[in-house]
Amino acid sequence: MNNPYQPIKTEILQVIQETPQIKTFVLKPENRFEFRAGQFIQLTIPGIGEGPFTPSSSPYKNEKLEVTIMQVGRITSSLHNMKEGDLVGIRGPYGNRYPLERWKNKEILIVGGGVGLAPLRSLFFSLTHYINDYPRIVFCYGAKTPEDIVYKESILDKWQKEFKNKVSFRITVDQGDEKWKGRVGVVTTALEGINEEIKKITESVSVVCGPPIMMKFTTLKLLDLGYKPENIYLSMEKNMSCGIGKCGHCQLGKYLVCRDGPVFTYEKLRDIPQIWD
């Protein structure tokens, strides 16, 4: 029988330093590996441990896979010490995906914070793959300082040119520096005046991913702006271990994040105590 605990041998092809604490790893799995935006994988550092991460690359490119990872703990520190040619293992993909088919003909608001942009980048590639399906895409992103912005070249320049008339970008930093000419303030301040760009807020879909405190205040702000709880999509960060609904670590109320998530609408979660902790 198929062993769901068996990782696929995967080579690190390239390591890209995004910020001082964040790196993107370009991975090549031994076997064909497909995923959809929003799903997560279990990444094994040989002999060290395993953790859940969301691919940040385009689901339409099957030969390679990218994950963008901040150095915060034991496993991520080991990973940050790895280099091109090293081997890791992956299992998955697990969990649900962003329901793009339900978002057709809707205005989309993406709100990312810090390294939480990783799954949203994968989502962005998926949305722009069929860009004519969406009348408007607004891309909001907040980082601590200009130095902490991930995928700098893409979001500050390349994408802005490539999707000029289709996507508007609102990039903000909590604290600027002398070279920074853009917005300053937490990501919720970048949502001010969003109703000038998004015509039908009550129909619009918003997709949020970032640190818990950012997700909390962004959700409150979105509700304030008129977004419906069922149209606010949140990617929940939990410590999934098995990824297949058995180990119990990612339990969130009656849900298991690996099985029922990681993508949830706020409507599903709002009655669960302490969802933001």
Next chain:
Amino acid sequence: MKEFFLSKDSYLKFVENLSCEFSLYAPVQKGDFLFYDKVNKENIDKLFVDLRRTIHPIKSFFIPPQRRVSEYFISSSEKREEKKKVILGVKNCDLNALKILDNVYFGEEFGREYKDPYYMEARKETILISSDCMDPDENCFCTLVQSKPFPEEGFDLNLSNIEEGFIIQVGSEKGEELIEAFRDLFSSVNKDMSKKREKNREKIFKLLEKINKKFKTSSSYRELVRDSYDSSVWKKYSESCVECGGCNQICPTCRCFLLSDKKRGEKYEKYYLWDSCLLAGFARVAGGANPRPYLFQRFANRLFCKFFFFPENINLDACTGCGRCISVCPGKIDMRKVLRDLAIEKRVTVSLEK
């Protein structure tokens, strides 16, 4: 359901035969408690098959505390052929717990297409011969969770002790095959025997009602736990919890685990290890955020899991009333009292008897 009579002499022959053909496990007494042990020539006449549940649940036969679940980059093909197992003297509380584990490890509701091949293999290769509980202890409370001290399903064979021998019920094809293999040992059951069994069962049921009279609540535990997140009861009782995780380890339905990796020679291995939701790091994510940083939250969450999470998902309570968590707790926490106090707080009728 087919049933046969097994005389005392035939019973001994039956057990002896089982111990020759299978890896047979049965309850034996060590100190004050019953433990499962492999049956051999030395202990075969000292088995306590029909007394009460063992101190440990039977989950370790299916999900051991530690198990290698994969090896990667290099794989060896060492495979151990094991004799089929027979577990004798399983009580209804432990059979009911297998319903929960079955759902988690290969049920549709948990992880859908992902089934645990190790658990399934162990289930397939194990024959369960249960027995009616004849001597519950003061912590047993199966009747408070709408269960009974004797099994009605989930076994391959079930033994009911009546003075002159046992009534043996056939609950599955595996059980049927066993009966066929030792057909000469069994005879038919008469009405008197059935009556004796019913009388015994009624007696034990009443005894359990008596043991638990002071804990009985008029609402079910499901109703009590639902929406009780802000109750002061969690704080009050968790004060004497020492976070040992013993209740998790000893619970027949607690099945949470952690995957861990290690290097062995040139290859790497992934292990499955039991984990405890009472421990502070259980739900903590990288970077330190923790959805349940306070002990009372974890304490409450364990009972939410039993009486809210599982019922919402598969319409079963994940508590079988075995009472082991009460026996094991160094803080002397009795969950019957926790739930009774929850009922008092919610102004639900409780028994007035002291």
